[in-house]
């Protein structure tokens with residue numbers, strides 16, 4: 059059986075970001091333009107510079123011809139030598155789940171700003187792509203977010219005024235100079251950019267197989283050979299004591315040196331336990347938002363077609379609740395009841411602006427330098443602060459409330475329900491505080507998904523054999539986003555929150571997580587192939603090139619990298 063270099067579980071934005079990053083040769087999508095320029099210059103012309111070794115007094119130019127002074131051709135991403143397999147439960151293509159949900163919820167624009175994307179080549183890649191493709195009209199401005207900078211005093215005042223479920227109009231939070239970053243892209247623009255990334259790095263669909271992972275083990279190769287008589291492991295360079303992953307899915311078994319978990323929240327959506335709510339896999343009267351089929355459901359569509367009144371109840375205080383309420387009304391539902399257990403929060407992005415705006419690096423530094431993971435968890439919870447809606451959707455909600463199509467109830471929880479099979483409706487709905495309800499045709503639970511790594515079924519074997527500490531359901535990974543220093547199971551996205559910060563569940567987490575993971579995967583793979591490398595498949599020149607790369611990328615000890623360069 060073939061051993062893959064890297065097996066990525068999850069073909070969502072995080073999986074795509076890791077796969078693309080592993081195929082990108084430039085150092086960092088978090089680099090500034092100047093840093094990128096310097097890097098490219100070193101790659102192209104660095105070896106034409108004459109560097110004298112201070113110990114031997116030998117010129118570097120006299121030692122190697124440097125292709126007779128010709129600049130090195132730029133590598134394309136497709137030349138990556140990493141053998142990769144991607145498994146995804148939702149489909150055999152990148153972003154299947156993302157595309158399904160965006161279509162289902164009728165989302166026209168992303169919520170996140172322009173520098174939230176999965177392109178490893180450049181921090182401004184999505185913006186660059188937009189203008190290159192002449193698609194500037196597909197950007198949506200965020201009114202009130204960008205403008206003249208506001209004093210600290212006014213900001214504080216504004217914060218105090220913000221308890222009313224509205225973004226205050228007392229001034230902008232983002233400086234005018236950064237305006238270009240704070241548009242939001244249309245969903246189709248973002249999808250095209252992702253397609254361009256796939257094409258650029260040769261990440262065709264055939265890399266991906268639709269399989270649901272059921273178990274992961276990490277054992278010595280010999281152990282698998284004992285238990286599997288029919289499996290012949292085909293890597294001569296590996297001895298039986300070398301450890302590899304065995305990933306079992308609903309369709310088969312795969313072996314890999316490195317596994318990346320890019321599984322989003324990881325857990326299945328769960329619906330709160332409410333008396334009267336029949337706990338079955340699927341019920342005609344209710345559904346979790348992430349598992350919606352036809353919307354509105356067929357029995358409501360029949361009523362709408364017969365001009366009968368229809369009522370829907372949506373539970374949850376995030377953007378999905380309002381998006382679904384708006385969609386339901388546009389599709390003919392007479393009235394939607396919205397229940398939120400807390401207040402209605404209005405924010406531009408999922409996280410507070412100070413984690414997205416100018417001072418994000420300060421916050422991020424505080425996050426990284428916190429003493430404990432408990433402190434980090436607290437910062438995450440404070441920055442995200444549950445579900446929220448955007449100012450634009452606040453206006454949509456206001457309009458529907460004014461026309462009587464939506465009835466919003468904050469600080470309200472569902473207490474009990476009763477389903478009438480004959481009427482195909484919930485005929486008794488009790489809430490706290492008590493509200494009068496007509497019979498409800500359908501309930502949507504837009505209550506999000508709780509992430510808890512300890513309860514993810516397919517990670518139970520790993521947890522048993524390689525226990526990991528958790529805080530708030532999130533694993534305490536190494537700084538390299540590894541399960542532990544000895545277990546090359548990398549984790550990105552929401553589950554890597556304690557290392558990546560409050561933006562981990564979003565696209566920015568995908569990009570930054572991929573950045574960290576890719577460098578470390580290369581290190582792990584290099585260690586595995588070290589013996590072969592020392593047997594001189596790599597020339598002295600290639601090693602020198604690698605040193606230049608390390609210097610330019612700021613990896614490892616920069617001085618050490620320079621010593622490597624001058625000694626050739």
Ligand SMILES: Cc1cc2nc3c(=O)[nH]c(=O)nc-3n(C[C@H](O)[C@H](O)[C@H](O)COP(=O)(O)OP(=O)(O)OC[C@H]3O[C@@H](n4cnc5c(N)ncnc54)[C@H](O)[C@@H]3O)c2cc1C
Pocket residue numbers: 067068069070071072073145146147148149154155156159160163167168169170174269270271272320321322323324378516550551552563564565566568
């Ligand atoms: C409706 C909606 C809109 C959003 N809009 C934005 C936005 O505009 N900007 C933003 O930054 N964020 C947004 N988010 C947050 C968004 O979820 C993340 O940005 C992004 O999807 C995270 O990517 P991911 O790859 O970590 O997870 P996911 O997109 O959830 O992908 C995880 C993948 O892993 C697969 N998987 C899970 N378990 C297994 C298993 N056992 N075996 C095989 N495969 C498995 C799943 O099938 C899935 O395809 C939005 C979220 C939702 C729900």
